[in-house]
Amino acid sequence: MLIAYVDESARRRKGEDAWVYTLAAVLVEAEAVADVREAMQGLRFGKSRSVHWRIERPARRVVLAAAIAQLPVVGVVTVCLHRAEVRSERARRRSLVRLFGELSGRGVDLVVMESRHEQDAGDRAVLTGLRRASAVSHAMTVTWELASTDAGLWVADCLAGAVSWWLDGDGRYFEVLEPLVTILDVDGDS
Template sequence: MPIAYGDESFREHRQHGFYVLASVIFEAEVADDAREVLLGLRGKHRKLHWYEMEPYEQHRIIKHLADLDGLHVVVTGAPVPLQKQERARAKCLTQLVHELHGFGVDLLVLEARSAELNRRDVSTAAAARRSFLPKEAQFRVDHCPGPLEPMLWAADVVAGACRAAYLGHSEFHDMLADRVYDIEIDTGCRP
């Protein structure tokens, strides 16, 4: 079974907020190559992070991700008014669990946050599994510190590219278009 790795990007705003939860999936025979590519692109950074990169670095990394045989499943939810980020994340994660299961994934590794927020993710995924997946389905969420897993960097880059596209700057998303499966949802979050 393939493993998905996920990270987020979001914008809280009274009328135009949104939440992007991006995942990357590489088959086992490609995953090690992908890690090596990402480690080679890291440069002086502790990890690759979309907002710490210059545009030329973003372009170079997106180009490499587009060349790797992977699938990037991305859920974008709106609206996300002020102080509704975690509710929007839960809605996006619920949808992502359903989508990933459809691609044969039973493990999603997310970048670690605080212990309490990690527990929320695990609880949300468990509730999604019980509510939306077949009774015998297995699906779980684990967490890993960002600097330790290059696949999380790939998810961060995909999330950054999708966030930029949502804001009207689609150059990077367009480079990944053949690899990205986009899902848009209504979060139900209102001001």
């Protein structure tokens, strides 16, 4: 069984009136999930309850990227560059369409999305539309979980962060992860 953990990153590009929205999926075979979770639990700092890319210091990000590069995972990341007037929810919908299609095509059985609470309904609507159009497998199960409940989501958070930082000119973390990652472009301005 193939499982995908999914999280996002959105940030304004330095010195530009443009945004980058990334949606990262980390694919793990079911028999490796416990090892991935255990490794990520071991990467928590101090009394932190989780690992979150945005709040980590640069030295910790180096450690996280190196550790993730050693895990039995592969990554698929959608990248949507868009103007400031394009809402991030539109960028997310476009990214979800591309990502769900890719995950379905790769035979992913279970997708675990980081929950955004009331905004999860929008994700479900995208998924329902794709299923009705037979664009994704009806057999692919999608759930929404809090990051605190599954350390697999922490890997997706770190990957999304590393890619968005790379697109903003700081590639030192992504360089370590690049061999594991497929990047999918998403048109954000049309």
